[in-house]
Amino acid sequence: MFTTTFLDIPPLAGADGSVTLPGSKSISNRVLLLAALCEGQTSVHDLLDSDDTRVMLEALRQLGCGVEQAEGGPLRITGLGGQPPATAARLFLGNAGTAMRPLTAALAVLGGDFELSGVARMHERPIGDLVDALRQLGCRIDYRGNPGYPPLAIGQPALRLDAPIAVRGDVSSQFLTALLMALPLVARRDIVIDVVGELISKPYIEITLQLLARFGVVVQREGWSRFTVPAGSRYRSPGSIHVEADASSASYFIALGAISTGDAGQNGIKILGVGADSIQGDIRFVEAARAMGAQIDSGPNWLHVRRGAWPLQAIDLDCNHIPDAAMTLAVMALYADAPSTLRNIASWRVKETDRIAAMATEARKLGATVEEGLDWLRIHPLPAGHWRAAAIHTYDDHRVAMCFSLAAFNPDARPVRILDPQCVAKTFPDYFETLFAVAQTPVERIPVLCIDGPTASGKGTVAAKVAQRLGYHFLDSGAMYRITALAATRAGLAIDAAHEERIAALARQLPVRFRAGRILLAGEDVSEAIRTEEAGMNASRVSALPAVRAALVALQLGFRGLPGLVADGRDMGTVIFPSAPLKVYLTASAACRAERRYKQLISKGISANIDDLRADLEARDARDSSRPVAPLRPAQDALLLDSSALTIEQAVSQVLQWWQERQPFPRAD
Ligand SMILES: Nc1ncnc2c1ncn2[C@@H]1O[C@H](COP(=O)(O)OP(=O)(O)O)[C@@H](O)[C@H]1O
């Protein structure tokens, strides 16, 4: 997951390959609650691991449910058997509507002493209609903040189940879902729910009904306006249950297949974990994408999407049946042949953010013309020549972030900056990694930031931190020479010109792997072994052999991957990445560098002498600078940074400031 403050997506040209999607949020949280309410143990497979499921799981633990997970196995929930939780609980539910609403209803009918709260936005998301419905039943619920909104306090109910319960269906279908999940707990007689107003998001009610049936409760329904929970209903664990991949998450990859072609032509995007027979309503996004021109094939558990009509065909669609996935259509509409209108989307206004306003504001930043009404949005296509580089606000809304990543395929090759990219953690923590795994772009569009300089100038430290702040890959090119020198020494080869070809042959085939910050040579962790002063000196010797340098070029170039690279070494800016948009030459006085190295070694428990260190580093500088091939020297267009009087943070900030100055995003964003 990218935990950076922003993520810059370079212009993308195409996409091709397979993606496996995380489990559906809606199914995950419903299954967790049902497993918690029934008797016995339920094994839950392929559960989504995200912010919203984590708050639900934590709440269930607090309520006394058993929650166990063996390494790599399913999650095992031991339910409360329909009994009220024994203890009082203060539950924090983040911004998870799929936890807040059904837990409110279930706890209110079971009774006890509970308080339910969330983040500030959760306290602005209405829940009054559900509370009103539950109060009709005799539940005791008090508002702890603003009437109509969480936080809520729940007490002991005096239930009256004889009269039909009225609940509004035209604000959020989650209220009806919450009642449907709670009422089987107290179905001593038939309980009737009447929906007031036109029920929105019906497919989510379908999911609820299907899952209730899996847990042994069959609700009768008359159209979409009256539901009856039969007397004697009781939750029974299905024993084991699989969570389908999230159909709303699939929408981004369906759109990706519709707007992009791969290098090798029309292979398209294969989506694994969800198919056209999914129980999730958002699977009907497939129809909308087809209407816009996508070619989609599907099987029981997969979808295969290819570009069909291009530009996409504009649509005018009532989106009530696909409220979440429809946001993706708004970005696809930028690539269409005429304006597209999305209608009946009033529920967008009360989601994680006001999604109508958010989509309109952010699409305009890209240069688009967007019209909006109370419950509709019209997006005009954005022709080539009119796209702008934009920094997209994401409003703590995962879907805004995921949708706008698709703007990176624009014909003007403008990059897209996604602010607060970690908001995708709500449903799809590895969304951007998954996108980058299938996205393609010419290598020269992938940004590289080079930091070269002499030993102990702080290159490695500064480069690693800059990479972390930008969410970029990191190439420590010195490590390649250190590993080669170690491999040569172990092979019994003296590091000199006489062995140049044999060492180069070793370098070409280095059995090296980089794993979670560790360096493995033929499976052995050599991260420490290559860091000694002797290894550094050997690396300097090996690096003076031209054939070895040539042998390591491909390995280094291979680090240039999406979304970008920070590379440190001696010749990153001069030889390996000569067209990098920012090259920094980091120096510090010899005295300062000797002292830094001294402290570094002492802190690792290695004894050292500061004068010897200084003599060694000056000798190494001399060798690195005087060798005929790729000598240590600043690139002509490098910016010099003397870090002698700077802290690490100051050096990092300076490099980041230079980087930001080179980005095309408007300052006001
Ligand atoms: N201003 C600074 N910038 C970078 N590193 C610094 C700074 N001040 C102290 N150091 C320390 O200097 C040491 C050498 O840094 P390192 O990144 O290993 O250098 P290099 O990769 O250039 O050989 C590290 O222990 C680092 O923490």
Ligand SMILES: Nc1ccn([C@H]2C[C@H](O)[C@@H](COP(=O)(O)OP(=O)(O)O)O2)c(=O)n1
């Ligand atoms: N791009 C590079 C990186 C390192 N080298 C050589 C020269 C250096 O003395 C050695 C070791 O580099 P490394 O960056 O790991 O060494 P320091 O951390 O700066 O001491 O490798 C090189 O020639 N070209």
